[in-house]
Amino acid sequence: MKYISKPVKRVDAKEKVTGKALYIDDIKLPFMLYGAMVRASHPHAKIVSINTERALRKKGVVAVITAEDIPGEKNVGNVKKDQPVFAYDKVRYMGDGIALVVAESMEIAREAAKLVDVKYEVLEEVFDPEEAMSEKAPKIHEDGNIIVYHKVRRGDTDKGFKEADIVIERAYKTQFVEHSYLEPEGVIAEITENGTVKIMGCIQNAFTTEKDIARVMNIDISKVQIIQTIMGGSFGGKDDVMTVMAARAAVAALVTGRPVKIVNTREESMLESYKRHPYRMYYRLGLKKDGSISALEAKIIADGGAYASTTPFVTWRSNVQAAGPYRVENVKVDTYGVYTNNVYTGAMRGFGSPQVNFAIESLMDEAANELSMDPLEFKIKNGLRDGDITATGQKLTHKVSLIETLKKATEASNWKEKRILLKKENEKSERYLRGIGLASSLRGVSLGAEGADAAGVEIKVELDGSVVVEMGLTDMGQGIKTVIAQIVADEFGIPLEKVFILPYDTSRVPDSGPTVASRATTIGGGAAKEATRRIIETLKDAVRETMGVKEVEFKDGYFLSPRGKMSFKEAIKAAFSQGKPLNAVGWYKAPPIVWNEEEGKGEPYFTYVYATQVAEVEVDTFTGKVKVLRVVAAHEVGRAINPQMAKGQIYGGVAMALGYALLEEFEIQKGMPKTLNFDNYLLPTAPDMPEVEAILVENPDPLTYYGAKSLGEPTNELLAPAIANAIFHATGKRLRELPMNLEEVYLGRKLERG
Amino acid sequence: MEVYSPATLNEALSILSEKRDGLYVLSGGTDLVIKIKERVIRPDALLDLSRIEELHFIRDEGNLIKIGSLTKIGELLDSSLIKDFARPLWEAAHVFGSPQIRNLATIGGNVVNASPVGDTLPPLFVLRGTLKLRSPEGEREVKIEDFPLAPGKSIIKRDEILTEISIQKMKENEYGFFKKLGQRQAMNISKVSVAFLCEIENNSFKDVRIALGAVAPRVIRAPRAENYLKGKEINEEVIKTASRIAASEATPITDLRSTKLYRANMVGALLYKGLLKLL
Secondary structure, rough: OOOOOOOOOOOOOHHHOOOOOHHHHOOOOOOOEEEEEOOOOOOOEEEEEEEEEEHHHOOOEEEOHHHHHOOOEEOOOOOOEEEEEOOOOEEOOOOOOOEEEEEEOOHHHHHHHHOEEEEEEEOOOOOHHHHHHOOOOOOOOOOOOEEEEEEEEEHHHHHHHHHEEEEEEEEEEEEEOOOOOOOOEEEEEEOOOOOOEEEOOOOOOHHHHHHHHHHHHHOOOOEEEEOOOOOOOOOOOOOOOHHHHHHHHHHHHHOOOOOOOEEOHHHHHHHHHOOOOEEEEEEEEEEEEOOOOOEEEEEEEEEEEEOOOOOHHHHHHHHHOOOOOOOOOOOEEEEEEEEEEOOEEEEOOOOOHHHHHHHHHHHHHHHHHHHHOOOHHHHHHHHHHOOOOOOOOEEEEEEEOHHHHHHHHHOOOOOHHHHHHHHHHHHOOOOEEEEEEEEEEEOOOHHHHHHEEEEEEEEEOOOOOEEEEEEOOOOOOOOHHHHHHHHHHHHHHOOHHHHEEEEEEEOOOOOOOOOOOOOOHHHHHHHHHHHHHHHHHHHHHHOOOOOOOOOOOOEOOOEEEEEEEEEEHHHHHHHHHHOOOEEEEEEOOOOOEEOOOOOOOOOOOOOOHHHHHHHEEEEOOOOOOEEEEEEEEEEEEEOOHHHHHHHHHHHEEEOOHHHHHHHOOOOOOOOOOOOOOOOOOOOOOOOHHEEEEEEOOOOOOOOOOHHHOOOOHHHHHOHHHHHHHHHHHHHHOOOOOOOHHHHHHHHHOOOOOO | OOOOOOOOOOHHHHHHHHOOOOEEEEOOOOOOOHHHHHOOOOOOEEEEEEHHHHOOOOEEEOOOEEEEEEOOOHHHHHHHHHHHOOOOHHHHHHHOOOOOHOOOOOOHHHHHOOOOOOOHHHHHHOOOEEEEEEEOOOEEEEEHHHHHEEEEEOOOOOOEEEEEEEEEOOOOOOEEEEEEOOOOOOOOOOEEEEEOOOOOOOOEEEEEEEEOOOOOOOEEEEEEHHHHHOOOOOOOOHHHHHHHHHHHHOOOOOOOOHHHHHHHHHHHHHHHHHHHHHH
């Protein structure tokens, strides 16, 4: 293999670094109009009337679009169809859109949007997810405020707690977090001459959007074409919010007969787009004196905000991973997703794991402390190993790499020496205290029980030996285009430059599901390999026919037969002259899973990845400032198709998780968002980044092509608890709420604001 | 929107004197442009000073340093004169925004903004800064301490332009610093800032000046801590007490960036941190 497992340069690097890559904001169509949203003035209110007259009178305004203009269904949604394209009966959060002002310029549209007069009847609001669960709480949607409930049941926790020598109960809390993709949301919609709806935009999951557009526009799915423009980041964030935006633009294009562009400002993006869920997590853990775990119970409540979005799936992952990578025979987990009048929440890199990992990995550190054990020793004692059974009752048949990641990460960070040495040094220091902490995880690969888990890749070979690839998988910066190009080039034995990957266009490739759950390399890579296999079979037939032989072997770009060899290019020419098809669709379906939602048991994922991150910190006890000095991240990935990009994922995931741990919080007070730009929504800057050592642990999975598994999300789910544990090691202070900002570290709690 | 971009101070003053409501003065633009974008202000016209070369200088004049109001923060950082003789101001430039912001933002803009979190103000307070304000009628000199009134409000008149900031050079036996505390390492808006300057004689404090940022509606001095320190021997106990007193002089509020209790405590922590070097 010339390219697989090599640090190949990204196939799309050049156009991006030279500024030639076109993002949606760079694209302008003839006769194009611009749309600006009129948004909610209250977090929960009945819409009494919408008066558009004054806006329509403004010069340059072409139309004001509301729900009345929608030809089909008024609601969209990933799981539940509960989110209105334009709010019509009521508004449920401050980011809700009521009307779209369409004008000759963006400036006119924005000015005119202020002239639309919406009259409201304010309704009782609810912002606290636990209050929202009560019977007395105001109902945000007709069927009540519980979006979803999941459970896990294993063994008998009552018995487990009875057998316990120590029982600890702890509560943990996390915050709203914004994805902070560099490029805000944007789309252009047009109705083509043959009546199809054509949409361009930075849409992460174009197949999801496509289906909702067909419903909203009341047309066949075959008449919807979504072309994904180059993504300026996404991190799970350009899903539902893009469907809503695309639907608004499509309706506006239909009404005006002209292309309509909508691009959010940063403030609109922060206001409207869904966030990572804040969680409240209540854990109870039973421990035996020998250091084993006898029982674990957890009650988890996720604030879903105004709409369901992917909350049912996010909380499902939290639910099945809530017990972490440990052997626990008695488990009871109850997980709720709840509507409130806060900003809605959905998919974000990690997808329900950063929250529960903060809890379970802090809890395990607390447990080790209760038992006077070193956390590493505690984890090695209780961590899952080959053939073990998980909290959901799944027997692990792949190589379980948890202990290997623990050993590699702690060796590279000098864990054993530092645990003692830093403590000793701290005794001499009044002000700066250092500590080292670790966190580990298991993570289910790909979608699991969320739905059918398959993807297709189409390959066409040309007469000159070059190759065109089409796929329904999104490159949002993670590098799937490069990964697929590496696979295709290696399977065909051709140079990487001969492989060209077309933009993602829903009208041309089979529905491959969403590009989420760190699944693209595993599932898409399998499909690409299958497509090459089919083409190679056709070409072998062509060689057989040409040479008059039965035995043909394909090796290193040549077809070998007893009567001589043919190159890849010659075989293509032969196949063409014989009238054989020069294209193939490869299809890959993930191995089956079993999940019993009623009983809270099963095999929710076909395989898992394992990881350990170690953080070394310095706490300034005078100010509460936490400086992360070094991070070692050991991630089991199955096989790294591109080790350089894999390490890039780790560096990026660690940077993002550093923000989650210490800085970032999308603040919202009584439904009113307070942090609408990056002056007060604090992302880490380059000087905040520690040295990061990335370690790839490769144990190829027997069930996937090339043995590749997942990496994008696991990198983002461990640093917060590792830092919390390091702070505890340094100071003896246990922080159970994110972010661990200056006030939190210094005062040990957040003061009520206001 | 009209934009005037004069090349001389006199031209600028005459444009300003003829002005109507709705004309705003643009220097580096790192605050003004954001206010325009957020529609906090809606200018009809801008007076862009950035071409006026005569307001762009750092001069060594005996025991004074004179700084043109259009001097960029990045230029303060690059100046050995500032680094050697106006240490608190240099340290403020060092932690000001990011390289991109330091390349645009001017010291004059930061002063006229009169923000309680403006990073150059506390250093100018302790370095005995004076400001030259020019109008078509003439020129007046005011002490920096008399300049800011409240967030965004100062004594500058509608027809005046800040032309020059002069500070006293630090002497051999003077020690000074600027410390600010924010959540991250760059692009940091202060939760609290402290500037300090003192003369040291026989291992004792003499003539102490302390200025605090972000703990009151304007930058303030900490007179009780200053008085306490004067004449005291430099030792840890004294430093600790002074830090406690300074913390009690702050009257911070709770806002999006921090809480009252934390801010007050941090005044003491920052002062202590800076003074520890003297031990």
